[in-house]
Amino acid sequence: MPRSVNHVASRAKRKRILKLxxxxxxxxKNVWTVAKNTWEKGLTYxxxxxxxxxxxxxxxxxxxxNAAARLEGMSYSxxxxxxxxxxxxxxxxxxxxxxxxxxxxxxxxxxxxx
Numbered sequence: 001m002p003r004s005v006n007h008v009a010s011r012a013k014r015k016r017i018l019k020l021x022x023x024x025x026x027x028x029k030n031v032w033t034v035a036k037n038t039w040e041k042g043l044t045y046x047x048x049x050x051x052x053x054x055x056x057x058x059x060x061x062x063x064x065x066n067a068a069a070r071l072e073g074m075s076y077s078x079x080x081x082x083x084x085x086x087x088x089x090x091x092x093x094x095x096x097x098x099x100x101x102x103x104x105x106x107x108x109x110x111x112x113x114x
Contacts, residue, residue, distance in 0.1 A: 014032055017032075017035060017036055017039055018030065018032070018035055020039055021035040021038060021039050024038060057093075058092060060096070061092040061093055061095070061096035062076060062092060062096075064096040064099050064100055065079065065080075065092060065095050065096050065099055067099070068099030068100075068103065068106050069099075069110065072106075072107060072110040072111075074110060074114070079110065079113070082113035082114070083109075083113055085113075086112065086113045088109070088112070088113065090109070095109075
């Protein structure tokens with residue numbers, strides 16, 4: 001009896017991954033094994049960088065708060081300590097947004113905790 005292979009399904013699977021690698025450089029877009037490896041590695045990068053993105057944004061917020069706090073004559077660490085001592089529960093994302101877009105509101109917060 002001849003061997004039966006489901007070419008339709010295997011070809012569809014290959015086409016799906018080759019479609020996902022469209023736009024990649026060189027053999028990464030059209031050679032099956034290279035494209036598959038590149039696509040799989042891209043998924044691991046995406047998983048890793050979803051977590052790194054959170055770290056990067058937190059670092060950015062801290063830098064913005066520190067810069068705005070130093071204009072008011074305080075360091076970042078002293079400001080955060082004073083905020084916690086005063087019982088003001090405000091996260092770094094909101095503080096950084098205030099520092100950049102609403103400096104007068106940020107000045108009022110700093111004045112309240114001084």
